[in-house]
Amino acid sequence: MDKVAILRVLDKPDDEEIYAAVRAAVEMIGGPAAFASRGDTVLVKPNWWWKRQFIPQDSRSDAYSTTDRRMVLAAARMFSEIGCRVKIGEDPECFLRTEEVFASYGAAELASRSGAEVVNMRRNGFQEVLTVGGRLFESIRVLNDAVEADLIVNLPLMKTNFLTTITCCLKNMKGTIPPAEKRRFHQLGLDQGIADLATVVQPGLNIVEAIIGNDVWDIDNGTKAVGCIIAGDNPLSTDAVVARIMDYEPTEIEHLAKAYELGVGELELEKIRLIGTPIEEVHTPFTKIPDTIRLVEQAGLKLVQGRVCSSCLGAIGMAMAELGPERFAGGPNIALITGLDAEPLPEHLNIFVGACTRRAFEENGRRGLFVKDCPPTCASTRFALLHALGERPEQDYYWDSVELAED
Ligand code: SF4
Numbered sequence: 001m002d003k004v005a006i007l008r009v010l011d012k013p014d015d016e017e018i019y020a021a022v023r024a025a026v027e028m029i030g031g032p033a034a035f036a037s038r039g040d041t042v043l044v045k046p047n048w049w050w051k052r053q054f055i056p057q058d059s060r061s062d063a064y065s066t067t068d069r070r071m072v073l074a075a076a077r078m079f080s081e082i083g084c085r086v087k088i089g090e091d092p093e094c095f096l097r098t099e100e101v102f103a104s105y106g107a108a109e110l111a112s113r114s115g116a117e118v119v120n121m122r123r124n125g126f127q128e129v130l131t132v133g134g135r136l137f138e139s140i141r142v143l144n145d146a147v148e149a150d151l152i153v154n155l156p157l158m159k160t161n162f163l164t165t166i167t168c169c170l171k172n173m174k175g176t177i178p179p180a181e182k183r184r185f186h187q188l189g190l191d192q193g194i195a196d197l198a199t200v201v202q203p204g205l206n207i208v209e210a211i212i213g214n215d216v217w218d219i220d221n222g223t224k225a226v227g228c229i230i231a232g233d234n235p236l237s238t239d240a241v242v243a244r245i246m247d248y249e250p251t252e253i254e255h256l257a258k259a260y261e262l263g264v265g266e267l268e269l270e271k272i273r274l275i276g277t278p279i280e281e282v283h284t285p286f287t288k289i290p291d292t293i294r295l296v297e298q299a300g301l302k303l304v305q306g307r308v309c310s311s312c313l314g315a316i317g318m319a320m321a322e323l324g325p326e327r328f329a330g331g332p333n334i335a336l337i338t339g340l341d342a343e344p345l346p347e348h349l350n351i352f353v354g355a356c357t358r359r360a361f362e363e364n365g366r367r368g369l370f371v372k373d374c375p376p377t378c379a380s381t382r383f384a385l386l387h388a389l390g391e392r393p394e395q396d397y398y399w400d401s402v403e404l405a406e407d
Helices: 015-027 069-081 098-105 107-114 144-148 169-176 179-188 190-198 235-245 254-261 292-298 310-323 355-363 378-388 397-401
Strands: 003-008 041-046 085-090 117-120 126-130 139-143 151-155 157-161 165-167 205-214 223-232 273-276 302-305 334-338 349-353 369-371
Touching: 003 015, 003 235, 015 069, 015 205, 015 223, 041 069, 041 144, 041 169, 069 085, 069 107, 069 151, 069 205, 085 098, 085 107, 085 144, 098 107, 098 117, 107 117, 126 144, 139 144, 139 179, 139 190, 144 169, 151 169, 157 223, 165 169, 165 235, 169 190, 169 235, 169 254, 179 190, 190 254, 205 235, 223 235, 235 254, 292 302, 292 310, 310 334, 310 349, 310 378, 334 355, 349 355, 349 378, 355 369, 369 378
Parallel strands: 003 273, 041 085, 041 151, 085 117, 151 205, 157 205, 302 334, 334 349, 349 369
Antiparallel strands: 003 223, 126 139, 157 165, 205 223
């Protein structure tokens, strides 16, 4: 039976208190020696998809959305202490340089304090690994450091996500595949891709940071105090518990349901051995994710989809949710054009979202707005919408991502 332990922690724990809490949570499911032995290679994999302290102006959604570095220190130290060779590794957002991301967390210092080493997984190559009954992929390219580790210690953050509703243990493993493979997931089907990946990369130990979670839809600042650490020996079973704490039905989370169908873990809480603090005592409802297409319709805008990834649709949905559909009442006729081969609409103010729409933007005589990133950020998309409404005429940092019409 899979085991998941919940341990309450102090509101503002210091380094030693976090170490003690991580250790105590892992002890509740057997202790570090149950997961690795002296001489084993242990990959500690946080959710460092973005640089630390990246808090965009006028945006709440990207703030505080990465694993607390002290959790990484604690996990690395715990396995170094039992004689393992510990690597701290991550493959962040495709367009970010891994070294810069690591530097923002002081990863080298964390490594020296814990006896670990930092690895740029993107540089160490990958292998094609066969999935076990994968429904979308027969094989997936996985970075060598993940394939070769005797144990992966998965360190996700409890948070909502505009593409997958929640993102925790299973989705954090997307950081073990190279950038081109991540893009393939987004183009062909993120939920099934994550599920298929779960048959290939199986973190033996999952330690979820839920001291302060991240609720991307929360209108205050995105932080959500939950006040616990969760340790589990199976990523899907741990995610099922996480989902319930966040007030979601685990079976409603698509990538969890698909992974369950592939037999990688449990979704029914009755079949998981729950240890420590009861779920009800840390139950913290997160905001429910709005539907992109419905939001666009409610706002009276048009959405033209070509061959589009979930990232572009997600950026649009998130921007629309933050602005609110009522904001567009009486405004210009706006059309959102996204994905390869999407064509602009006549007599509309066309906003081209994502690098794939460059050709359409050019062929439209550069009329309209072009959010040129791949994937585009929620902030750039929101600023383009605000500009279309005449509410944001000024140029600032984010306008680097938005090209204005030449006429
Ligand atoms: S621009 Fe959007 S649709 Fe095109 S590859 Fe990037 S994320 Fe996918």
